[in-house]
Amino acid sequence: MVNVLILGAGTGGVILANKLAERVEGDVNITLIDRSTRHLYQPGFTLIPFGMYSVQGCTKPVVNFLPKGAGLLRGEVERINPEKMVVIAGGRKLTYDWLVIATGCRPAFEEVTGLDRALYRSAHEFYTLRGARKLRQVLHGFTSGRLVVSIADMPIKCPGAPLSFAFLAEEFFRRRGLGREVEIMLTTPSEVFSKPEVAKTLEALAEERGIELVSEFPLAEVDHGSKRIRSPSGEEVPYDLLVVVPPHMGSEAIINSGMGDAMGYVGVDKHILTAADFENVYALGDATNLPVSKAASSAHFQAEVVARNLAEDIAGSGIKARYGGETFCFILTSFTEAMVVGFDYENKLYQGKAPLPLLGPLSLNKITRGNHIAKLLSRWLYWHLWLRGESFPYTGGAE
Template identity: 40%
Template sequence: MKKLVILGAGTAGTMILNKLYPVLDRNEWQITIVDQFETHYYQPGFLFIPFGIYSKKDVIKPKRDFFPTGVNVCMGEIDKIEPGSNRVLMKDGKVLGYDYLIVATGSKINPGETEGMLGDLWYKKIFDFYTIEGAVALANFFKHWEGGKLVVNITEMPIKCPVAPLEFVFLADWYFTERGIRDKVEIHFVTPLPGAFTKPKASSILGDFLDKKNIKLTTDFSIGRVDNENQKIISWDEREVPFDCLVTIPTNMGDEAIARSGMGDELNFIPTDKHTLVAEGYDNIFVIGDATNLPSSKAGSVAHFEADILFENFIDVIEGRKPRARFDGHANCFIESGFGKGILIDFNYDTEPLPGKFPLPGVGPFSLLEETKMNHYGKVMFRWMYWNFLIKGKELPIESHMSMAGKRL
């Protein structure tokens, strides 16, 4: 009997499990999915928790609710992968042999990578919103905050959902306006990138978006340390930004098991063929989602499109063919802009976000690179789509490859 092991039961791992399980003969295949946590998080929902739009219960469900009946579930922490021996070693001593391995171990924040980040102000005046704990702590802080300097800082790239920090400042503008204290809150977006919108076409259309919302922008800021005593972040070139509340997007890193396995780069992401999703140097290992080092966004939509490609290539490989399907880096993201409106972007490795209509040319109903109420509804509806379709591996009416239909050059 052949053995397929999937490491990680988050978005990417669960999706590919649900796509492959129905088509692999149970008499020929043993499929095992591995994870150390029982709870599945709808991570795009973390963004809404600090502003009271969602609560913790809105973004969590048991992982086992989304596993097909009969799959072998191994709950525990991975020690390391031994690709030369085709086996996975677990911290509890279990050994999982495999014929094929799919790595979907994701990424997580590592605030300890920045000097002073985990100092006296952590979860008092310094917060993240990329974890459920950070988002809930920030929600409790905002309830009673009377204003001051709100700094949102990206530590370094890559990060999960690259547009989420921008969404955060837009929602903060809306939230404090609704509370009647927007004039008492100075919102400051601090990024290591050369602009808030780095793609030329998006920047030309949306470049003045922050100015219109009275959000201060500091670019090319590479944070070196956090001064807890004087409440300021300091860059490697000694520029300083003071804060009364710091919302950080810390360094994102792959799973530590990848480092112990000797398979990752300096951030523990696995070098992966950007088109076939095969791990570089290993013919029987695929990588999907945030665990890869691909030059695409680390976002749920990307994992969805990757899953379609990985499915086809996995079938090719087990039937003795070379993987033929090609992932083009397709990403599709709704950007919540506050006040019941949103923006939509659609792009891939080679094509930057362009204006137009999506998904139907000339019809939409969503508008690309425009701020509309319909785009906001798309963002809101996505949670239902996620729980009922996406995570279950069901087909959605969006092609895995980016289409130019409906886009204006």
């Protein structure tokens, strides 16, 4: 019997389990370990504060999505010993033949000085389910002043989400007749968007909508008393309501096992996705230090590659599939329109329509209603097709 252990039953872990189960036959045991039995649809968190999605619509029992025969162990992964091929989780010692690390990353609120005093008082967030739900009430009660959305540091999950939040917030207050009373600002540690062609369009739109963009402003400190945020060089921005996107870090278990960098991200071969130094360990998704956006879309493409490689490893064929850095990213520019961009390691933006060349429905690099409809439809696709192992039929198109 071959034992495959998948650490983390989030987006990457569950998609991988389904794709792998389709490819292997016979004596292969697939077991997932997660601290939670609920699966979260995190791309929905950005929409919860505006009442577009409910909390219930963004979480479901993970067992509903596992392939037949796969096991789920509930427990905290504490440590990995890759030399001995052992994982300590939930107080148990588990052995494996093949290991996949899919423990994602987490918002590290403790990394911003003063945020502990401000959080859920003058500062809020939408990067946790709890935070997104609470922010909904807070936005409804906010009638005037400056709302500052502040990204502390990169990398974060879904770099487009804070920008989407700012655009949605502007429209939310405008629709409620508070467009003049509420001022919106977005601070970012680097540029507004990493692709200059896209950044230009989004910056022009922000200007048109009166959203102030402040780039090169890493967030070092939140002063709850005076309601100010500070950068490391001492620049200050006053706020009335702060929506903070904290720095992110990999799982503690990776740090404790000495398998990651200082931020707890696992180093992997960027094409094959094996963890550095260990041929029988793969890692995918947000847990890795791959030079791609931390997004469900990239975890999805990576899960396809890991499933193929693991199946070939188990069969002993020596054939390797390669991940090319494919990523898609949505930016909601209003309650009715969105932009979608796609790119890969070559760093060239995909062009035209996707996934079908003439029909789309996605219009790449454009702000359209069709993109917005596709974004809303993608939650259904996630729960019913993608999480269950269906592929997104587009992996290229770079010019």
